[in-house]
Amino acid sequence: MFPIVRSTLLSRFSGISAGMSTRQGPPSSTVRDFDMSDNAETSAHNRELLLRRLGFAPDRLAVQEQVHSATVTEVNESGLVPASDAMFTVAPGLALGIKTADCVPVLLASPHNHLVAAAHAGWRGCINGLLPALLEKLNGEGIPLDELFVWIGPAARPDHYEVSDDIAAQFPDECVIHTEGQNPRVDLQRTCRVQLSAAGVPEEQIEISPYCTACHPALFYSYRRDGDRAGRMLAVIGLREP
Numbered sequence: 001m002f003p004i005v006r007s008t009l010l011s012r013f014s015g016i017s018a019g020m021s022t023r024q025g026p027p028s029s030t031v032r033d034f035d036m037s038d039n040a041e042t043s044a045h046n047r048e049l050l051l052r053r054l055g056f057a058p059d060r061l062a063v064q065e066q067v068h069s070a071t072v073t074e075v076n077e078s079g080l081v082p083a084s085d086a087m088f089t090v091a092p093g094l095a096l097g098i099k100t101a102d103c104v105p106v107l108l109a110s111p112h113n114h115l116v117a118a119a120h121a122g123w124r125g126c127i128n129g130l131l132p133a134l135l136e137k138l139n140g141e142g143i144p145l146d147e148l149f150v151w152i153g154p155a156a157r158p159d160h161y162e163v164s165d166d167i168a169a170q171f172p173d174e175c176v177i178h179t180e181g182q183n184p185r186v187d188l189q190r191t192c193r194v195q196l197s198a199a200g201v202p203e204e205q206i207e208i209s210p211y212c213t214a215c216h217p218a219l220f221y222s223y224r225r226d227g228d229r230a231g232r233m234l235a236v237i238g239l240r241e242p
Helices: 043-054 123-128 130-140 188-199 223-229
Strands: 016-021 061-064 072-074 079-081 086-089 095-100 104-110 115-121 149-152 206-208 233-239
Touching: 016 043, 016 104, 043 095, 043 233, 061 086, 072 130, 086 095, 086 130, 095 104, 095 115, 104 130, 104 188, 104 233, 115 123, 115 130, 115 188, 115 233, 123 130, 123 188, 130 188, 149 188, 188 206
Parallel strands: 061 079, 061 095, 072 086, 149 206
Antiparallel strands: 016 233, 086 115, 095 233, 104 115, 104 149
C-alpha cells in the first residue's frame, strides 16, 4: 500500500471516491518513483496503481491539458481534455484527475445530483475566475450551489508563495500577506474558499487540506521548492459504479 491524502468531507459519501497521491509509492519504489508527470517514465504505471486503489478502472481517467485558463469542460469519456482547467461529469466510473505541484486541486461533488467536478487553481486561475466560471456552469446545468461539497487539496501555503505587487493586487485583501521588506504572499487555498463561499457554497461544506506541499519534501512534490526537477501529484475524484 502507499499513502493517499483524502478528504474527510467527501469520504462521507459512499457514491464518491476521491483522493490525492503523494510522492511516496508502494514500498518497492523509491521516494521519487510515484511521479504523475506526463514525462515520467513510470507515470502510466503509477496512475494505474492510484486508480485501482481508488476503485476505478485504469483506462477510465480524464486529465486536462491545464493551461491556467478559466475554461470549463463537460467530460464523458477518458483521455486528454485540451486547453481546460476545470471539468465535470455525471458518468459513473469516470475518474477526473488534476496534476499539481503547488497549485490547488479543487475537488467538488454534488452527491444528490450524481455529479463530480475538478479544477486546477493556480494564481492565474484564481485571478482569471476559474472557480466562479465552474460554479456558474454547474448552476446553469441545474446544480444548486448549496448542494455542493468541496475539498481544497494540498498546495503551497502563503509562506512559500511570493508574488509581485501587481499580481497580489488582483487577490482579495484577506488573501494577501504583506510583510515589510518582502514581496507580498498570497493564500491560494483561502482565495478558493472565498470564491466558493461568495458564489453560494456553504462554508461548512468546504474543507481545506492543512498540508503545505512546499513544507513536506518527503511527501509532496513542489515546484516552488524544487523548480523544474519537481514531479507532480494527481488528485482524483469520480462517481463509483453502481
